[in-house]
Amino acid sequence: MKIVAVTSCATGIAHSYMAAEALKKAVKDTGDEIKVEIQGAMGIENRLTEEEIAEADLVIWAVDVGVREKDRFQNKNVIQFGPYETIWDAKKTIIEAKQKAGL
Amino acid sequence: MANKESFFGDVRKHLMTGVSYMIPFVVPGGILIAVAFAMGGIYVFNTPGFAADMFGWGKVAFGLMVPALAGFIAYSIADRPGIALGFVAGMLANNQGSGFLGGMIGGLFAGYVAKAIKQIKLPASMVSLMPVLVIPLFGTFIVGLGMTYVLGGPVTWLNQAMTTALNNLSSGGKIILGLVQGAMLAFDMGGPVNKAAYAFALASADANNWGPMAANFVASMCPPAGIALALVLFKDRWTKVEREGVSGCVIGGLAMITEFAIPYAAADPLHVLPATMVGSAVGAALSYVFDLTLTAPHGGLFVIMLANKPLVWMLVFAVAIVVTAAMLFVLKPKVTESEEKALSL
Numbered sequence: 001m002k003i004v005a006v007t008s009c010a011t012g013i014a015h016s017y018m019a020a021e022a023l024k025k026a027v028k029d030t031g032d033e034i035k036v037e038i039q040g041a042m043g044i045e046n047r048l049t050e051e052e053i054a055e056a057d058l059v060i061w062a063v064d065v066g067v068r069e070k071d072r073f074q075n076k077n078v079i080q081f082g083p084y085e086t087i088w089d090a091k092k093t094i095i096e097a098k099q100k101a102g103l
Numbered sequence: 104m105a106n107k108e109s110f111f112g113d114v115r116k117h118l119m120t121g122v123s124y125m126i127p128f129v130v131p132g133g134i135l136i137a138v139a140f141a142m143g144g145i146y147v148f149n150t151p152g153f154a155a156d157m158f159g160w161g162k163v164a165f166g167l168m169v170p171a172l173a174g175f176i177a178y179s180i181a182d183r184p185g186i187a188l189g190f191v192a193g194m195l196a197n198n199q200g201s202g203f204l205g206g207m208i209g210g211l212f213a214g215y216v217a218k219a220i221k222q223i224k225l226p227a228s229m230v231s232l233m234p235v236l237v238i239p240l241f242g243t244f245i246v247g248l249g250m251t252y253v254l255g256g257p258v259t260w261l262n263q264a265m266t267t268a269l270n271n272l273s274s275g276g277k278i279i280l281g282l283v284q285g286a287m288l289a290f291d292m293g294g295p296v297n298k299a300a301y302a303f304a305l306a307s308a309d310a311n312n313w314g315p316m317a318a319n320f321v322a323s324m325c326p327p328a329g330i331a332l333a334l335v336l337f338k339d340r341w342t343k344v345e346r347e348g349v350s351g352c353v354i355g356g357l358a359m360i361t362e363f364a365i366p367y368a369a370a371d372p373l374h375v376l377p378a379t380m381v382g383s384a385v386g387a388a389l390s391y392v393f394d395l396t397l398t399a400p401h402g403g404l405f406v407i408m409l410a411n412k413p414l415v416w417m418l419v420f421a422v423a424i425v426v427t428a429a430m431l432f433v434l435k436p437k438v439t440e441s442e443e444k445a446l447s448l
Contacts, residue, residue, distance in 0.1 A: 009123075009293070010119045010294075010295065010298045011126065011293060011298075013360070014293055014360065014362030014365070015293060015294065015362065015365075018366075041127075064119055064294070065116060065120040065123045066178065066179030070182065082294075083294075084294050084295075087365065
């Protein structure tokens with residue numbers, strides 16, 4: 001399954017990156033493909049393109065602050081989490097997201 | 104679009120966004136002001152010269168704290184059209200003396216006003232007027248009315264009442280405040296609960312009470328620093344990979360980046376979190392006991408000379424670190440061989 005994700009946190013220097021790492025690690029177990037955009041204190045890193053968002057089967061936000069350029073996700077069913085629960089157990093995040101999206 | 108979260112969950116996220124964008128204004132502002140005072144004495148702003156100029160820069164940055172808070176709360180609610188309305192609301196809050204609280208409420212108000220105006224359907228020929236004329240003009244008008252005639256009075260009163268209450272807290276009250284504040288700061292290490300407690304310290308600083316900030320420093324720096332001490336002293340409680348992270352924890356502890364402690368808490372939250380929470384709570388409470396203040400809003404050990412009593416502050420910090428490490432020793436079980444193999448960060 002193709003997943004795209006956005007991570008962010010209040011300070012934008014640690015949790016955003018840790019959540020992204022956790023997700024990337026977790027897909028090794030769940031057998032999915034993932035690209036994670038990090039919206040940290042230094043701006044948007046690893047930006048998701050319009051095509052990547054359009055092609056994605058599942059969109060996950062692991063965010064604690066408002067997502068920048070939300071309009072890109074207008075036609076997508078976004079499943080939201082906090083960055084903390086994702087860092088704690090990213091595999092659970094992915095499994096739950098799939099359930100919530102009905103996949 | 105995004106799946107529906109609860110209203111309060113959304114509000115929390117908007118407030119957190121505001122705090123997130125506000126921090127880069129507060130940190131240089133607070134530190135430049137403090138350094139200018141250190142260079143030019145307590146009447147620095149009346150003594151023309153370099154120190155006074157620097158005081159001016161810091162004051163401008165610090166003065167943008169509440170407008171930035173309100174502006175980006177509104178941005179989180181209504182996207183781009185919210186920013187201008189939020190900044191106006193925040194500046195009005197500043198001028199009224201409703202401070203941080205006024206900025207929070209004003210930012211939410213401005214954001215929802217912008218969002219509501221966005222919903223109005225205009226004929227196609229006039230759609231382009233929406234972002235440049237309709238939302239800014241009518242939005243600012245409504246925000247002005249609301250802030251001046253409705254919210255201003257009560258929120259200013261509430262803000263001043265809270266400031267007075269905080270300044271007149273009994274010593275027992277201060278200890279309880281310190282325990283709660285410290286435990287919150289260590290609870291999720293840079294997460295929302297931590298940021299709520301940090302926002303409280305910033306709000307107090309905005310009201311010119313820097314006591315909570317001194318406690319905030321102790322409690323934020325303590326979890327990684329305490330874990331670092333435990334990593335060195337109690338080797339059998341940690342895996343090899345964990346022990347290799349000790350330099351990160353030392354840096355995190357000194358630079359006041361609590362997040363460095365997260366991997367350790369994530370690997371064993373039930374034992375690590377209670378230990379760091381107790382250490383931070385004790386440290387923050389002691390900071391109130393000794394009436395410590397610290398006039399920088401961030402910066403860790405690098406700005407510790409700005410404390411009213413730097414040596415006492417260091418002593419309190421040392422006690423908090425030792426308590427954290429001792430709690431880890433008591434609570435955390437020894438690592439077994441199978442865990443050593445299975446657990447890797």
